[in-house]
Amino acid sequence: xxxxxxxxxxxxxxxxxxxxxxxxxxxxxxxxxxxxxxxxxxxxxxxxxxxxxxxxxxxxxxxxxxxxxxxxxxxxxxxxxxxxxxxxxxxxxxxxxxxxxxxxxxxxxxxxxxxxxxxxxxxxxxxxxxxxxxxxxxxxxxxxxxxxxxxxxxxxxxxxxxxxxxxxxxxxxxxxxxxxxxxxxxxxxxxxxxxxxxxxxxxxxxxxxxxxxxxxxxxxxxxxxxxxxxxxxxxxxxxxxxxxxxxxx
Amino acid sequence: xxxxxxxxxxxxxxxxxxxxxxxxxxxxxxxxxxxxxxxxxxxxxxxxxxxxxxxxxxxxxxxxxxxxxxxxxxxxxxxxxxxxxxxxxxxxxxxxxxxxxxxxxxxxxxxxxxxxxxxxxxxxxxxxxxxxxxxxxxxxxxxxxxxxxxxxxxxxxxxxxxxxxxxxxxxxxxxxxxxxxxxxxxxxxxxxxxxxxxxxxxxxxxxxxxxxxxxxxxxxxxxxxxxxxxxxxxxxxxxxxxxxxxxxx
DNA sequence: TTATTTACTGCAAATAATTGCAATGTTTTA
DNA sequence: TAAAACATTGCAATTATTTGCAGTAAATAA
Numbered sequence: 179x180x181x182x183x184x185x186x187x188x189x190x191x192x193x194x195x196x197x198x199x200x201x202x203x204x205x206x207x208x209x210x211x212x213x214x215x216x217x218x219x220x221x222x223x224x225x226x227x228x229x230x231x232x233x234x235x236x237x238x239x240x241x242x243x244x245x246x247x248x249x250x251x252x253x254x255x256x257x258x259x260x261x262x263x264x265x266x267x268x269x270x271x272x273x274x275x276x277x278x279x280x281x282x283x284x285x286x287x288x289x290x291x292x293x294x295x296x297x298x299x300x301x302x303x304x305x306x307x308x309x310x311x312x313x314x315x316x317x318x319x320x321x322x323x324x325x326x327x328x329x330x331x332x333x334x335x336x337x338x339x340x341x342x343x344x345x346x347x348x349x350x351x352x353x354x355x356x357x358x359x360x361x362x363x364x365x366x367x368x369x370x371x372x373x374x375x376x377x378x379x380x381x382x383x384x385x386x387x388x389x390x391x392x393x394x395x396x397x398x399x400x401x402x403x404x405x406x407x408x409x410x411x412x413x414x415x416x417x418x419x420x421x422x423x424x425x426x427x
Numbered sequence: 428x429x430x431x432x433x434x435x436x437x438x439x440x441x442x443x444x445x446x447x448x449x450x451x452x453x454x455x456x457x458x459x460x461x462x463x464x465x466x467x468x469x470x471x472x473x474x475x476x477x478x479x480x481x482x483x484x485x486x487x488x489x490x491x492x493x494x495x496x497x498x499x500x501x502x503x504x505x506x507x508x509x510x511x512x513x514x515x516x517x518x519x520x521x522x523x524x525x526x527x528x529x530x531x532x533x534x535x536x537x538x539x540x541x542x543x544x545x546x547x548x549x550x551x552x553x554x555x556x557x558x559x560x561x562x563x564x565x566x567x568x569x570x571x572x573x574x575x576x577x578x579x580x581x582x583x584x585x586x587x588x589x590x591x592x593x594x595x596x597x598x599x600x601x602x603x604x605x606x607x608x609x610x611x612x613x614x615x616x617x618x619x620x621x622x623x624x625x626x627x628x629x630x631x632x633x634x635x636x637x638x639x640x641x642x643x644x645x646x647x648x649x650x651x652x653x654x655x656x657x658x659x660x661x662x663x664x665x666x667x668x669x670x671x672x673x674x675x676x
Numbered sequence: 677t678t679a680t681t682t683a684c685t686g687c688a689a690a691t692a693a694t695t696g697c698a699a700t701g702t703t704t705t706a
Numbered sequence: 707t708a709a710a711a712c713a714t715t716g717c718a719a720t721t722a723t724t725t726g727c728a729g730t731a732a733a734t735a736a
Contacts, residue, residue: 180446180448180479180480180481180482180484181479181480181481181723181724182446182477182479182484183446183484200682200683201682209725209726210725210726210727211682211683211726212683212684212725212726212727213724213725213726215682215683215684216724216725219683219684231681231682231683231732231733231734232681232682232734244553244554244556244557245494245495245496245550245553246494247494253445256443256445260443298567300549300552300553300556300565301494301553303549303570303575304493304494304549304550304553304575305493305494306570307493307549307570307572307575308493308572309572310572313569314569314570314572315567315568315569315570316549316565316567316568316570316577317567318547318564318565318566318567318568318577318581318585319564319565319567320562320563320564321552321555321556321563321564321565323556323557323558323559323563326552326553326556328565328567332567336567430713430714449692449693450692458715458716459715459716459717460692460693461693461694461715461716461717462714462715462716464692464693464694465714465715468693468694478693480691480692480693480722480723480724481691481692481724
């Protein structure tokens, strides 16, 4: 592990847990406490954290910035996104749902791809707005604040009027029996409309979502053309999905 | 393997794994570490990666992060925003245009304000999405990428159907004769629609926009109820506007 | 206060990076 | 075509960085 990686690891842990402990870090990283302390000192000098006796905490006066989106499991999500790139082609009409997996994917899109992309996620739209050859259409409506996506009638109405080649859909949970399920009712409705509007449906999610369930059904797995996870496609966990006729990447 | 190929290989691996290790690369490519280091140096000089002890990591893309919005004259814009706060009341229906002045204003809104806000700007929507008591409606449409706002028919259609109490409108340029003018045609059209949809129009801009002109007319100054700048309201520069019946804050 | 835990400092060993140099291969020029 | 100029690569010597350890200092807890 490179030093830079290690410092990243520390910062990520700090953001996630709002504190880090010197001894614990030394154990986890398999290094001496001295080294960890030196890292913490460097990060402190850079103003990235506040050192305290026993470890470190986030810098106190750092005002909460809505534009800093914390992505968990970013590495896994990047692997997923890289696999998904093979599904992109010039000229496609694409619908992208929200979620951090799709956000990571958005960052990996080839800079010169020519495509039309519909989305209803603010962060994804911001990310995609940097691509010069992409026609980007934001699906307006009432904002669901925590997820930063639009929901409701307006969204459904727009989706009912478009026809896309492919749809990249995040997932709260998936299992063989119920298929794709969502935490929120409104989001499940919107996702249903996305399905209807797309020829092909690709669902991307980290393996921890496999074989879990949330309240609102979106669709059975027979409705999915492709699923992409961070696992090897012939992992035991994915066997059932493959048998059910889903392409597993 | 050509040198160019090799460097491509390194860059690809770097993007995929977010790190490369000198020794590992030397093994994989069957070359000495020295050669790899020379490659990494070249790529570093070209700005394609960040060299660190033991290998390299991607260039810290903090600078080109779309989520980091650079705000010029932030201090002045904050002054303007603070003045504008007096115009906010619970229960209002508000339309907010884009621009960094409005973005700064958005950050200053009292956390508990109860209001309905329509906007067509991605950054402003992201900012406003943190307020729990604000009903936020994003006006969808085709994205204009540099400004990160939606434009076009869809936007006009939504605006034609709403009625707001107040509209906070940024400005490219303003002068006594032509009034408010814009750089882009599409944006000027959208702003006209905003005017029509609002009882009251407030325009906020830094003083450097005063007495300047851009190609596309939005409206005469008689159409503005209030203008807010970073100047003192009875500054000489604002006299004419005051005489024309505009409230100057 | 004392005991205990945590942090800092200098030092040495290990690891990595840089530099000059020579051998080899490639391109340009006469 | 041959010679010269240039580029690439690996090696060795030198230099720089990182790391853990030991001793000591500082902070916290009892």
